[in-house]
Amino acid sequence: MMTTFAHILASVDPAQQGSAIDRIKSFVDALCAPYYFVPLTTLLLVIALVSYKQWTRPKAALLVFVAFTVFYGASMLDEDFFKIIKKPDNVPITMMIYFTGFCTWLGFRQAAVNDDRMKRGEPLIESGADDKVLVWPDLVYTELIALVLCTAFLVVWAILLKAPLEPPANPTNIPNPSKAPWYFLGLQELLVYFDPWIAGVLLPGLIIVGLIALPYIDKNPRGNGYYTLKERPLVISVFMFGFVIMWCVLIVLGTFLRGPNWNLFGPYETWDPHRPAALLNINVSDVFWVVLPEKLNVAWWKPGLPSEASFGIPAFLVREAPGIVLLGGYFFALPVFLAKTVFRKIYTQIGLIRYAVFWLLLSWMFIVPIKMVLRWLFNMKYFVAITEWFLNV
Amino acid sequence: MGLLNSVGNYFRESQVWGSIFRHGVPRDRRTRAMAILSNVFLHLHPVAVRKSGIRLSFTWCMGGLTFFLFLAETITGVLLMFYYRPVVEYAYADIVGLRAHVTLGLLREIHRWGAHAMVIAIWLHMLRVFLTGSYKPPREFNWGVGVVLLTLTLLLSFTGYLLPWDQLAIWAITVGSNMARATPFAGHEGPGAALLQIGGVPLIHGGSDARFLLLGGTVVGPGALLRFYVLHCVFIPVVVSVLIAVHFWRVRKDGGISGPL
Numbered sequence: 001m002m003t004t005f006a007h008i009l010a011s012v013d014p015a016q017q018g019s020a021i022d023r024i025k026s027f028v029d030a031l032c033a034p035y036y037f038v039p040l041t042t043l044l045l046v047i048a049l050v051s052y053k054q055w056t057r058p059k060a061a062l063l064v065f066v067a068f069t070v071f072y073g074a075s076m077l078d079e080d081f082f083k084i085i086k087k088p089d090n091v092p093i094t095m096m097i098y099f100t101g102f103c104t105w106l107g108f109r110q111a112a113v114n115d116d117r118m119k120r121g122e123p124l125i126e127s128g129a130d131d132k133v134l135v136w137p138d139l140v141y142t143e144l145i146a147l148v149l150c151t152a153f154l155v156v157w158a159i160l161l162k163a164p165l166e167p168p169a170n171p172t173n174i175p176n177p178s179k180a181p182w183y184f185l186g187l188q189e190l191l192v193y194f195d196p197w198i199a200g201v202l203l204p205g206l207i208i209v210g211l212i213a214l215p216y217i218d219k220n221p222r223g224n225g226y227y228t229l230k231e232r233p234l235v236i237s238v239f240m241f242g243f244v245i246m247w248c249v250l251i252v253l254g255t256f257l258r259g260p261n262w263n264l265f266g267p268y269e270t271w272d273p274h275r276p277a278a279l280l281n282i283n284v285s286d287v288f289w290v291v292l293p294e295k296l297n298v299a300w301w302k303p304g305l306p307s308e309a310s311f312g313i314p315a316f317l318v319r320e321a322p323g324i325v326l327l328g329g330y331f332f333a334l335p336v337f338l339a340k341t342v343f344r345k346i347y348t349q350i351g352l353i354r355y356a357v358f359w360l361l362l363s364w365m366f367i368v369p370i371k372m373v374l375r376w377l378f379n380m381k382y383f384v385a386i387t388e389w390f391l392n393v
Numbered sequence: 394m395g396l397l398n399s400v401g402n403y404f405r406e407s408q409v410w411g412s413i414f415r416h417g418v419p420r421d422r423r424t425r426a427m428a429i430l431s432n433v434f435l436h437l438h439p440v441a442v443r444k445s446g447i448r449l450s451f452t453w454c455m456g457g458l459t460f461f462l463f464l465a466e467t468i469t470g471v472l473l474m475f476y477y478r479p480v481v482e483y484a485y486a487d488i489v490g491l492r493a494h495v496t497l498g499l500l501r502e503i504h505r506w507g508a509h510a511m512v513i514a515i516w517l518h519m520l521r522v523f524l525t526g527s528y529k530p531p532r533e534f535n536w537g538v539g540v541v542l543l544t545l546t547l548l549l550s551f552t553g554y555l556l557p558w559d560q561l562a563i564w565a566i567t568v569g570s571n572m573a574r575a576t577p578f579a580g581h582e583g584p585g586a587a588l589l590q591i592g593g594v595p596l597i598h599g600g601s602d603a604r605f606l607l608l609g610g611t612v613v614g615p616g617a618l619l620r621f622y623v624l625h626c627v628f629i630p631v632v633v634s635v636l637i638a639v640h641f642w643r644v645r646k647d648g649g650i651s652g653p654l
């Protein structure tokens with residue numbers, strides 16, 4: 001952590017070797033280390049949610065668009081970055097970034113306009129419930145035009161770019177890195193922090209169940225059928241965090257920053273397959289039973305993992321007790337505390353069962369970034385590691 | 394112009410035309426309503442819709458685009474099936490041959506890019522439905538149908554990924570399908586699998602678990618190619634088509650595209 005910080009400072013130090021461009025590149029590379037990249041994009045999202053009335057103004061949004069395009073375009077001059085971008089299977093990522101960006105702007109722009117109008121007591125953009133038009137011709141023709149444009153777009157795309165095709169399958173030649181299809185790269189990233197059954201089965205399952213459950217949990221009757229942010233800030237913020245950061249940003253991370261041996265690389269760094277793998281990771285139990293006593297160095301607390309049962313509690317439970325307390329607090333005590341404080345209004349609105357489901361989904365969503373940050377900062381592996389029971393969290 | 398019109402009228406007044414369309418030229422309110430009501434496909438629409446609901450900036454036309462892309466995939470997919478054999482010996486060569494020798498060899502390009510576009514379009518459709526709060530009552534159920542469609546669309550794209558049988562294909566599918574190994578109880582490396590045994594003989598092992606079921610083997614091989622082909626070309630598209638019909642029907646029955654109450 002400190003070393004990378006020094007690395008960032010060094011990268012802007014003019015005394016260092018290399019041209020200005022190189023220094024900018026290594027600065028961006030350093031910023032793309034995940035412990036900056038993910039928190040920074042999250043910060044950007046928070047700023048975007050708070051200042052949605054400002055940045056969605058057409059001129060401001062255009063500025064953002066131009067700035068990003070200049071940055072993205074200039075990046076393509078870099079050989080290593082261009083190598084990733086031009087891989088045919090990565091073409092959709094560029095599309096995803098632009099289309100998602102545009103649609104997010106379009107939605108939040110209308111939310112900003114609507115919220116302003118509501119404040120002034122004016123009718124919404126969508127108002128006029130009785131204004132009906134006939135489907136033939138109004139809608140049918142819109143659909144026809146959309147169909148034609150969509151087809152034209154596909155045909156042009158297909159003419160300009162060849163679809164990906166690599167050498168024939170060879171079961172003995174394992175590519176390094178081996179990546180899942182791009183839309184699953186966010187899920188593949190989870191494998192770094194969680195055991196396969198959690199990353200590959202439980203979390204995707206919770207995403208699906210959580211999405212289906214959403215309309216039954218969100219009992220806020222307002223904001224039905226029109227764009228708004230002011231009337232449902234919590235739900236929109238949580239959803240956008242999940243969609244933008246935990247899905248899209250992780251896909252970008254998996255595409256641009258994950259190289260050979262699943263090591264992390266800056267976007268302008270050459271993928272060196274010989275770079276040593278990551279450090280050894282430690283568990284909460286190691287921190288509590290070994291690192292802490294060593295640091296404190298007191299007579300009554302000797303470092304060492306408990307290896308014998310005490311008070312009839314098996315050794316592994318004693319060993320994992322600190323992690324169990326932490327996780328138990330997170331999953332079971334925190335929601336009670338929140339229900340009495342910050343979420344008081346929500347709790348009374350949706351009741352016990354809905355609140356329990358809400359917390360189940362929310363807690364699992366947020367344990368992902370929590371574990372990521374702890375891994376990056378302290379090389380933490382598991383809160384609780386009971387391998388016998390497959391309970392490694 | 395006059396000639397064209399009278400030729401047009403000749404056809405529109407003929408017995409053949411009348412037997413197909415059952416209504417006159419959609420020029421006034423009544424015939425326009427009839428145009429929608431008497432056509433099984435158009436009938437998925439209501440006769441009249443809220444003006445604000447069909448504004449492009451409201452729906453972004455994303456649901457419609459997802460549907461068009463699904464249609465484009467179906468059409469190009471059927472054509473691809475004429476040339477492609479899901480056998481390890483031929484699969485790759487068929488794909489190469491398709492590009493090199495077949496007139497309109499563009500088909501595979503359209504099919505591949507269209508699949509990616511559909512994945513993006515369906516997310517954005519979900520985003521717009523979310524941002525407009527259109528999942529709220531009475532549309533909760535249709536949102537759920539949508540989530541299942543989203544999952545199936547991803548699986549459709551995932552199963553198609555294997556078919557070219559190139560390096561990209563088998564390793565992406567290997568990475569993806571390794572997850573199935575860890576399914577609780579059903580995967581041989583998953584939690585609880587060890588509990589399922591009879592007299593010390595495990596029921597769940599590498600040759601009987603969820604991954605084996607998916608791949609028809611212990612590695613991504615000929616069995617997997619055939620299974621993914623069948624899932625990709627028959628099973629998932631049929632389920633998706635049925636669910637899309639349900640989805641559209643419910644959009645209509647739930648009161649059309651949402652709007653402020």
Ligand code: HEM
Nearest residue numbers: 452456457459460519527535536539540542543649650651
């Ligand atoms: C194959 C996939 C899908 C197709 C073809 C499809 C198509 C459509 C179409 C054409 C509409 C009419 C309004 C519009 O275009 O926005 C619609 C509405 C709707 N869709 Fe989808 N959709 C799909 C997937 C989804 C998904 C993934 C979700 C949500 C998770 C979803 C939820 C809804 C809801 C709730 C409505 C009603 C919205 C309203 O009344 O404003 N759909 N869908």
